Amino acid sequence: MSTPNIGIAIVAPGGAALDDAAVERGVARLRAQGCTVHNYYDPAHKFQRFGGTDAGRLAQLNAAAADADVQVVMALRGSYGLSRILPDIDFDAMAASGKLFVGYSDFTAFHMGLLARTGRASFAGPMFCDDFIRDEPVEFTLRQLWDCLAGPTHRVAAAVAGNPRVDVGGLLWGGNLAMLVHLLGTPYFPHIDGGILFVEDVNEHPYRVERMLLQLLHAGVIGRQKAVLLGDFSNYRLSPQDNGYDFDAMLAHVRARLPVPVLTGLEFGHIPRRVTLPVGAQAQLVSDADGFALTLRDYPVLARP
Numbered sequence: 001m002s003t004p005n006i007g008i009a010i011v012a013p014g015g016a017a018l019d020d021a022a023v024e025r026g027v028a029r030l031r032a033q034g035c036t037v038h039n040y041y042d043p044a045h046k047f048q049r050f051g052g053t054d055a056g057r058l059a060q061l062n063a064a065a066a067d068a069d070v071q072v073v074m075a076l077r078g079s080y081g082l083s084r085i086l087p088d089i090d091f092d093a094m095a096a097s098g099k100l101f102v103g104y105s106d107f108t109a110f111h112m113g114l115l116a117r118t119g120r121a122s123f124a125g126p127m128f129c130d131d132f133i134r135d136e137p138v139e140f141t142l143r144q145l146w147d148c149l150a151g152p153t154h155r156v157a158a159a160v161a162g163n164p165r166v167d168v169g170g171l172l173w174g175g176n177l178a179m180l181v182h183l184l185g186t187p188y189f190p191h192i193d194g195g196i197l198f199v200e201d202v203n204e205h206p207y208r209v210e211r212m213l214l215q216l217l218h219a220g221v222i223g224r225q226k227a228v229l230l231g232d233f234s235n236y237r238l239s240p241q242d243n244g245y246d247f248d249a250m251l252a253h254v255r256a257r258l259p260v261p262v263l264t265g266l267e268f269g270h271i272p273r274r275v276t277l278p279v280g281a282q283a284q285l286v287s288d289a290d291g292f293a294l295t296l297r298d299y300p301v302l303a304r305p
Contacts, residue, residue, distance in 0.1 A: 003033050003146055006302065008072045009064035009099075010128050012041040012051025014106040015079025017129050023076075026133035040064055041076050050081045058085045065097040071302055072149065077129040078105030078176075086188055091117035100149055100300060103127050105270065108175030111279045112183050115173060116190035121280030121299040123148065124175050124198075124268065131274075138272045148276040151301030156275045159291040160265030168226040168261075172283035172296060174198035181212045184219055193224045196283050196294075200231030200269030206250035209233055213254050227261045227285055229294070232269030263287055266294075 008030060017023045020043040030037050040060040047053045052060065064073045086109060094101070095118035101110060102123040111122050125145045131137065148154040173192050174180065177199040183189040201209060216222045230251075238246055255262045263285075267275050281299035285292060 003030075003035050005034065005036075006072060007036045007038060007067070007070040008074055009038040009067060009070040010041050010074055010076055011057075011060040011064050012076035012081075013057045013061055013085065013110065014051065014075065014081035015049055015077050016046040016051045017041070017043060017076060019129075019133070022133040023129070026128055029132060029137075036069065038064065038067055038070055049079065051076055054081075054084050054088075057081060058088050061085075061089065061094070065094050065099055070099060073099045073101045075103030075107045075110075075127045077127050078103065078107055080106055082106050082109040083182065086113055086186075089113060094118070095120040098300070100302065102145065102149075102276075104268075104274075105176050106179065108179035109183060109188065111175055112173075112180070112190055113188040115280045116188050119280065121278050123276055124279050125276035126274065131272075134272075138274075141272065141274045144274070144276040148278060148296075149302045151299065152297065154276070154278065154281075154296040154299075155293060156267070156277070156296070157291060157293040158265040158267060160263075161289065161291075163263045163265065163287045163292060164261045165289075166227055166261045166263065166285055166287040166292070168196065169282065169284045170226045171195040172198065172277060172281050172294070173279055174229075175200070175279065177201040177209065177212050178204065181215055184215070184221070195225050196227050196229065196285050197222065197225045198229040198231060198266055198268065198277065200266075201233055202235050202270035204233065205236045205238075206233070206245065206247045209247075210250045210254055213258070217258060223259050225260050227263060228258065229266045229285070230262065230264045231266040232271045234270065261287075263292055265292065 174197045278299035281296040284295045
C-alpha cells in the first residue's frame, strides 16, 4: 500500500505508547510507504499514564495543527487524557488549520468538541498504536482510511440479518459510547437534529451499554436522531447472575424502547478490522433484509496533487 506525499503528524493527546520500540517500527513503516512523518510524541516526556503532561500533550496538538507540511494528524492511541485538556484546545484554530484529524476511542472527545464548536468533520479511524505498529497490519483497516481521506465520497456496507428496513439521510456523528455520555451536558457535546448516531465500546457489560443508551434517550438525544448504528461491543464477561440477560436481550430491550431504528453490524470499534467514518459528514443509510449501506459525502479530504 503506497501513500506518497502525505505528511502525517503523530500526537499523543491521551495515553502513552505501551512499546516505544514498536513506535519506531511504525514510523519506519509509514516512511517506507512514502509518507512524511512528523512525530510530536517523545517517550522521554511521558507523564504517569499519559503521553506527556497536560500542557505537553496540548502543545503536541498545537504544533501539529500549525505544521504547514502536515495534512493528517493522527492520535498515537486512546486510553484516557483528552478530557483533561478539552477546555484548553482552540477548536477554531484546529478547524482553520485544514488538517484531517484521525483517531477513535478517547479521541471521540476531540471529534465531538470540534463538531460542537466549529461544525468541522474529523475522522473516526485508525490510530498509530496499534494499527500501524502491528507485525501484520490489517490491510482492510488501512485501506479504509486512505480511501475515505481521498474522498470525495465513502461507502461502508455490511451483510447482516435482523436489521429493520431503513432509508434515511442525515449528519453522521458519534463514537465511543462511554465518551459520548461523559460529554453530555458539556460545551463539547454537539446538538444534532435528524442525524445518524453510531456508537461502540469495549469492556462494557451489556447492562452498562443499555444504561448509557437509555441516558442518551432520557436526555432527549436519541429521539432527535433518525437511526442508531451499533458498532462492536466486545471483551465483556457475563456471569451466572445475568440469568439469560446478554447482548441480544439488551438489544431487544433497547429496540423496544428507543423511538428510532437500531441497526447492528457496523464494523467499527476496538477490533483489528475497522472502517473509517467521517464524523460530521452527510450520510445516507439504506438497510434491508440482507444488510445495510452507508454512503458518506460532504467532508474534508486530502488535497489532490
